[in-house]
Amino acid sequence: MSVIDIAATVALIGGAALSFIAGVAVLRFPDAATRVHAATKPQVLGIVLLTIGLGLRLGGIAIIGEFVLIVLLQFFTAPVAAHLAVRQALVRREGQPGGADPELGVGVDPELGGGSSRQVDTDVRSDGG
């Protein structure tokens, strides 16, 4: 087993371990925003590690274009998707500590500030993982 094989093994198991950690965090974290935060970890670092491991296993130059495509797509799309999801989570816990700021431009409609968002928020809090 050469050095390249050992490095590929470390990278592949590291990526898989990040996916497992994200699964634990998504199940255990108490809040929707923290769960979205945990979900972006294997999307970026895990896929970068797995791509490095696959590149070390294949060992060619021709495949690097597709690897760069995968990594750049994850770098650009994962923060955008997480931002949209966390913004919705903030709107849903409006009026609570750490909730939506009216300066964000979201959740300022007085029809939305009443019971419905509070109901959703208590559902989120009472779950507890």
Place this chain on the structure above:
Amino acid sequence: MTVTMIIAGALFGAGAVLAAIRLIRGPSPIDRTAALDVLLAIVVGVILLSAAMSRSATAVVIAVVVSLLGFVSSAGLALLLQRGRR
């Protein structure tokens, strides 16, 4: 390399089971979106792992497509929830 595949596959499987539990239980749609993101990242990871084990690069294109599909699904769900509240 067989040991590597077994360890990584077990980690992927356990993470997928935990994310699926959150996908079923999750009280708000945002939690389900997060669990779906984790599941799609695990799908991409399994595709890359199988390509690394078989030393063939044909499945890398599938990983590109699945990662794009994950962005479209989670961003679309977030925008759909935003529209539903207005």
